[in-house]
Amino acid sequence: MLLSGCQRVLDSAESLTRHVQEAVAPRRALSREYTEADLSPHFKSNGTHDPADPEYQALARNAFKDWRLELGGLVDRPMHLSLAELRAMPSVTQITRQDCVEGWSCIGKWTGVPLGALLAPLGVQSKARYVMFYCFDTVEGASESYYESIDIAEAAHPQTILAYAMNDQTLPIAYGAPLRLRLGNQLGYKMAKYLRGIELVESFTLIRGGSGGFYEDNGYEWYAGI
Amino acid sequence: MIYRHTLPVRIAHWVNVACLVILFTSGLGIFNAWPALYWGIRTQFNQPLLAMYATPGPSGQPQGVTEILGHSFDTTGWLGLSSAKNGAPVVRGFPRWTTLPRSLDLAHSRRWHFFFAWIFVINGVAYALYALIGKHLWRNLLPSGQQLRGIGRTVWDHLQLRFPKGDAARHYNVLQKLSYLVVVFGLGPLIVATGLAMSPWIDAAYPFLLDIFGGRQSARTIHFLAAFAFLAFLLVHVAMVLLSGFWNNLRSMITGWYRTE
Numbered sequence: 001m002l003l004s005g006c007q008r009v010l011d012s013a014e015s016l017t018r019h020v021q022e023a024v025a026p027r028r029a030l031s032r033e034y035t036e037a038d039l040s041p042h043f044k045s046n047g048t049h050d051p052a053d054p055e056y057q058a059l060a061r062n063a064f065k066d067w068r069l070e071l072g073g074l075v076d077r078p079m080h081l082s083l084a085e086l087r088a089m090p091s092v093t094q095i096t097r098q099d100c101v102e103g104w105s106c107i108g109k110w111t112g113v114p115l116g117a118l119l120a121p122l123g124v125q126s127k128a129r130y131v132m133f134y135c136f137d138t139v140e141g142a143s144e145s146y147y148e149s150i151d152i153a154e155a156a157h158p159q160t161i162l163a164y165a166m167n168d169q170t171l172p173i174a175y176g177a178p179l180r181l182r183l184g185n186q187l188g189y190k191m192a193k194y195l196r197g198i199e200l201v202e203s204f205t206l207i208r209g210g211s212g213g214f215y216e217d218n219g220y221e222w223y224a225g226i
Numbered sequence: 227m228i229y230r231h232t233l234p235v236r237i238a239h240w241v242n243v244a245c246l247v248i249l250f251t252s253g254l255g256i257f258n259a260w261p262a263l264y265w266g267i268r269t270q271f272n273q274p275l276l277a278m279y280a281t282p283g284p285s286g287q288p289q290g291v292t293e294i295l296g297h298s299f300d301t302t303g304w305l306g307l308s309s310a311k312n313g314a315p316v317v318r319g320f321p322r323w324t325t326l327p328r329s330l331d332l333a334h335s336r337r338w339h340f341f342f343a344w345i346f347v348i349n350g351v352a353y354a355l356y357a358l359i360g361k362h363l364w365r366n367l368l369p370s371g372q373q374l375r376g377i378g379r380t381v382w383d384h385l386q387l388r389f390p391k392g393d394a395a396r397h398y399n400v401l402q403k404l405s406y407l408v409v410v411f412g413l414g415p416l417i418v419a420t421g422l423a424m425s426p427w428i429d430a431a432y433p434f435l436l437d438i439f440g441g442r443q444s445a446r447t448i449h450f451l452a453a454f455a456f457l458a459f460l461l462v463h464v465a466m467v468l469l470s471g472f473w474n475n476l477r478s479m480i481t482g483w484y485r486t487e
Contacts, residue, residue, distance in 0.1 A: 010338060010341045013341035013343075014340070021425070024428075025427055032429065040269070044269075044271070099424070099426050101259070103257070103259060103260040103424075104262075104271075105442050106269060107268045184426075187426065
């Protein structure tokens with residue numbers, strides 16, 4: 001009882017930090033883009049390196065030809081997209097830094113579709129506030145698969161992309177094939193790998209652990225800007 | 227008896243004590259999630275400035291190793307490998323008794339760290355404003371020309387553990403003044419700025435933070451060094467408090483009143 005009260009007080013710093021950071025740092029500020037010379041010779045693969053899920057394994061064996069990204073929730077026109085369809089869309093390429101909550105940083109080159117452009121044709125309903133990302137991977141020892149969420153403003157950020165290529169190569173399995181989320185200004189655990197579906201929601205309090213993501217359900221901040 | 231410390235100074239002092247203890251221990255907890263430091267814009271995993279890890283020792287038993295600038299030291303029991311709650315050896319940077327929480331728990335170390343970072347910043351800004359507006363800075367912190375000229379003498383006296391008495395004890399001596407100025411207006415802002423430079427969100431809006439510290443990994447290393455500079459200050463500070471009249475010093479920082487001889 002005392003402990004959970006104490007925890008709530010400590011947790012209040014997250015919303016203070018988020019609101020102050022939003023006040024002093026514009027949400028559309030672009031994170032620094034680096035050059036080819038800055039690329040990490042060894043980009044650390046974090047979290048799951050090869051999802052054990054049988055459905056995923058079957059898709060991977062066929063080079064993800066049968067994989068479809070499900071897009072639904074609070075949208076007027078739900079759809080599903082193949083990798084070929086995603087690749088046919090206008091793409092962006094960025095060389096950006098990825099900061100892990102553990103403390104290390106790696107720089108990689110990512111190519112993909114801006115999430116904003118992907119969501120536009122769906123007709124996102126006005127009550128939608130968050131974008132949920134559901135994944136094929138399950139962190140070792142966890143009972144449920146990985147998931148994450150960002151808010152609508154973050155989804156519209158120009159550096160928020162769904163990447164299918166890394167360092168000019170097809171996205172390798174260790175880094176989240178066939179498609180992963182990339183954010184400009186949050187920590188690595190927000191950048192869900194091995195995407196299977198995207199859902200627009202009004203609130204995530206009734207989804208799984210209720211905190212908006214796998215690591216969030218395990219005590220980490222939903223707001224990972226610091 | 228003289229009234230030595232005003233109420234705002236005393237409050238700021240004790241709030242800061244709590245902040246530094248919690249920030250330091252939770253900071254070590256955060257460090258333990260990836261117990262290595264690097265220089266530059268990104269992590270060069272094979273070129274750490276400092277790394278703590280465990281390797282199999284000669285007899286096959288795991289051994290704690292601390293590597294500093296390419297030199298390795300056996301630090302079993304302290305750094306790299308120490309005891310878990312049940313006494314079994316566990317691979318971790320700093321040992322249990324130094325971190326908050328004691329277990330390897332990055333999520334909760336971060337919660338503690340960011341909450342008390344806010345208290346530290348608010349307290350520090352309030353103190354700095356008080357020092358500037360309330361004349362504390364000019365009256366008590368900036369050394370006089372006479373004090374600066376006598377710095378050699380003061381150092382010599384301190385080395386012999388001879389501390390100011392009588393009238394001279396009414397004010398901070400020149401070493402106190404300089405160290406307080408460095409900590410309050412140098413180390414404090416430095417540790418906050420390097421902390422903010424590790425925030426990807428703040429970096430996006432204020433990229434000059436990356437430039438002045440030479441990148442996020444450099445900022446992380448400077449943040450760590452600044453934390454240990456705070457620890458060094460704290461150890462010397464407490465030693466001086468003990469050596470120059472513990473109860474008198476403690477009372478003056480609680481009630482404000484200091485006894486001069």
